[in-house]
Amino acid sequence: MIYRLTNRPTQQYLFFLLQRDGALSKGREIGLDLGCNRMQNRPVFHTGRYVGVDVDAVALRNGQSKYPEAEAIHARIEAGEQFPDGDFVVCVQVFAKHFVFDKAVPALVQVCNKVRKGGVLLINFGTKNMEQIPELRAVLAERFAAVEEVPYGISQKTTYFAPLIAAFDFFTRARPRAVQKVYFRAVGRR
Amino acid sequence: MSTYALLADGIARAGIHHAFGVPGSGPTLELIHALEQRGVRFTTTYFEGTAALMAGTIGRLSGRAGVALSIKGPGFANLAQGLAASWFESFPVVALVEAFPANVDWRIRHKGMDHESLARVVAKARVPLGATPDFARLAALAAAEVPGPVVAEFVAGDASGAAPPPGVAAEPAAMAAVAAAERPLVIAGTLAIRRGWGPRLAALKVPVFSTASAKGVVDETLAHAAGVYTGVGLARAPEAALLPEADLVVGLGLRPGEVLATKPFACRAINVDAVPSAAALGFAATTSDSDSIFAALAPKSWEIPRIQLAVGKLRLKMQSGPYQPAHVYDAVDRHFRSHVRAVFDTGYFCTIGEHAWRARRPDWCLMSGNGRYMGTGIPMALGAAFHDATVPTVAFLGDGGIGTHLAELRIAVRNRLPLLVVLITDGGFGSVRTRAIKEGFTQAPLVMEDASWLSNVAAMGMPAVRAEGLQQFTEALAAWQWRDGPAYIEVPFDPDVYQGMVEGLR
Missing domain, CATH: 3.40.50.970 (Thiamin diphosphate (ThDP)-binding fold, Pyr/PP domains)
Incomplete structure (x- = not known):
């Protein structure tokens, strides 16, 4: 069952990755969704608690109306003292929009600090982060026991065939034609 | 047509727009006058050494020898500072220098100085301009491998004696080494800039270092760009992380002058060059056949994250x-x-x-x-x-x-x-x-x-x-x-x- 569909192939590819790695949240206590918007990624989390963090209060209220059990925290993701540390942390829509150039590395360090020991971080970087990827990778490699990365970027154009295109690339592991994004799965916070 | 007019014509025809130096009242002044008549702008510097290096820099950036000039004796001695810097950096520059006629003993003349001895250590050649100077030939001599300063003196004589250095033939052993390698690594020297190999380096999937003076020959924001190789990098330098993982080093015009330590690599190494390679770098083979080497490197690949991690760790340290x-x-x-x-x-x-x-x-x-x-x-x-x-x-x-x-x-x-x-x-x-x-x-x-x-x-x-x-x-x-x-x-x-x-x- 596909939890989320979109008409953008590249975005759909990310959702497939999240769906795959959501399994890592099973049996974990706190799931932290940083930049959760309307909590569309809630189905990915199989944690005991789900905590959504976003700066958009309206989006949070919308999310909670759909997922009443979800905990919503109105905060910037760098305000780490306002929300708990997580065992399973997802941050997939924030960096390329808000943390570019010299802000990317410090922001990633703060995100990593919100991952409990042994925890998992799923994080996504976009076009505007591409030049910082070596440093961002180094931050993750220093803090996690295993880091897997998936460069991707099929097409930003909208099409109703997006799920099919993304599924083809996802299951055939066809390499993306032009890398615009990099998704990291970091496991085993040191 | 006068000697100066001929020379100025040659400089203008070569597409040179700027010349630099400190003029005297002799031949240099007449040349400057002729240059300005042909649209070549002369800029007077405060020190001749600056002029030589400014011209050398333009030579490096344009691929055509730059032009600097000075008077004899003290002027040339000052010019030598910039020529020395250009010589170190392999910048092509033609230094047009006033001089005593060949049959005059410089020891007994005002501003007398041994130009021959001075030129020998800062220039790749010293030639007389003669009555019918051929600037194109001088510029070609300066730009030929290994590029550097050529001192051309305002004296009678024949410049045809200066010969280009010996070339290198294609060597099958170099090709065989690349074909057999599983994890080759490239170190590009400034030859790669002069030969325009940047796009070919950009298309590779193996780590590409450059020497410091060739920095930028591969776009350093590319995923496989490994940064600068110095030969003395310590633990934090990408070369310390990546070289031990390579089974072949492919040098592209890798020369002792472009690294800080001249020593053989721990793994097998070959060099692509237009001049014979230095024995001290321990290359197993040298070839001039760059096309074949690039073709053999094309299918080779490393894990990109491995390369980027080495670069990223250093950058992170510097930024944090x-x-x-x-x-x-x-x-x-x-x-x-x-x-x-x-x-x-x-x-x-x-x-x-x-x-x-x-x-x-x-x-x-x-x-x-x-x-x-x-x-x-x-x-x-x-x-x-x-x-x-x-x-x-x-x-x-x-x-x-x-x-x-x-x-x-x-x-x-x-x-x-x-x-x-x-x-x-x-x-x-x-x-x-x-x-x-x-x-x-x-x-x-x-x-x-x-x-x-x-x-x-x-x-x-x-x-x-x-x-x-x-x-x-x-x-x-x-x-x-x-x-x-x-x-x-x-x-x-x-x-x-x-x-x-x-x-x-x-």
Whole structure:
């Protein structure tokens, strides 16, 4: 069952990755969704608690109306003292929009600090982060026991065939034609 | 047609737009007159050495030998400083020098000096211009491998005696080595710039280093760009992480003069070059057949994350620490959205800069990567700004190098060159001081009581500010309208932080 569909192939590819790695949240206590918007990624989390963090209060209220059990925290993701540390942390829509150039590395360090020991971080970087990827990778490699990365970027154009295109690339592991994004799965916070 | 007219015609025909030097009242003045009649602009410098290096820099950037001139004796002695720097950096330059006729004993003449001996150590050839000078031939001689200065004297004679160096034939052993390699690694020297191999390097999937003087030959923002190779990189340098994992080093014009240590590699190594390779680098084979080598390298690949991790760890370290020059370089790159040329003088700030600055193009990054020649920053930056004023040039200088050619900044003011001079100051000779601290030697000669040049630069007509910290630096940068002419920003650093920033690098 596909939890989320979109008409953008590249975005759909990310959702497939999240769906795959959501399994890592099973049996974990706190799931932290940083930049959760309307909590569309809630189905990915199989944690005991789900905590959504976003700066958009309206989006949070919308999310909670759909997922009443979800905990919503109105905060910037760098305000780490306002929300708990997580065992399973997802941050997939924030960096390329808000943390570019010299802000990317410090922001990633703060995100990593919100991952409990042994925890998992799923994080996504976009076009505007591409030049910082070596440093961002180094931050993750220093803090996690295993880091897997998936460069991707099929097409930003909208099409109703997006799920099919993304599924083809996802299951055939066809390499993306032009890398615009990099998704990291970091496991085993040191 | 006069000798000067012939020579000026040849220079103009070669597409040269600028010549530099300090004129005398003899042949140089007549030549300058002839040049100006043909649209070649002559710029008088305050010191002949500056002229030679400005011309050499234009030679490096344009691929065509630059032109500098001087009078005989003391003029040539001064010129020799810039020729020496150009010789170290393999910059092609034709130095047109006044001289005594061959049948005159220089020992008994005013301004008499042994040009032959001086030229021998700073130039690849010394030739007479003769009555019918052939500039195209002189320029070709300067640009031929290995490029460098050619001294052409205003005396009668025949220049045809100067022969190009021997070439290298294709060698099958080099091809076989690449074909057999599973994890080859490339180190590109400046030959790769001159041969235009950048796009071919960009298409590879194996780690590509460049020497410091070839920085930018592969776009350093590409995933497989591994940064600068020096031969002496310590644990934090990408070369220390990646070379032990390679089973073959492929040098592209890799020469002893372009690295800081000449020693054989731990793994097998071959070189692609136009001249015979130095035995000291231990190459198993040398070939001139670059096409075959690139074709054999094309299917080879490394894990890109492995390469990027080595580069990223170093960058992370430089960015995460206390305020240091790497932050300034990042701010400059961001401010100009990478549309900027960087020129580095020599010092610790350059040791950092050669790794921290990500060069997109080889003509947008200059340094004395071979000679590590302190004081070359201003002439190189001026030459670059004359060569191409459509992109801002930022010259990063240190306390040791700023004074050497400081007066020449008036040329930048007079010509409203798009030049920003950034003095990275820790108040002394940081790199030399390291040893003094370690060995307990005197530090007195290495520390400057007043390292500021603010008032001096301002007096020359350049807007000058001191920026304490990154915020002020960013504001000063934003205030500079590069199309309006040059400016100067002085950026002080904590001497102790400055000392620590190169730790583990080399």
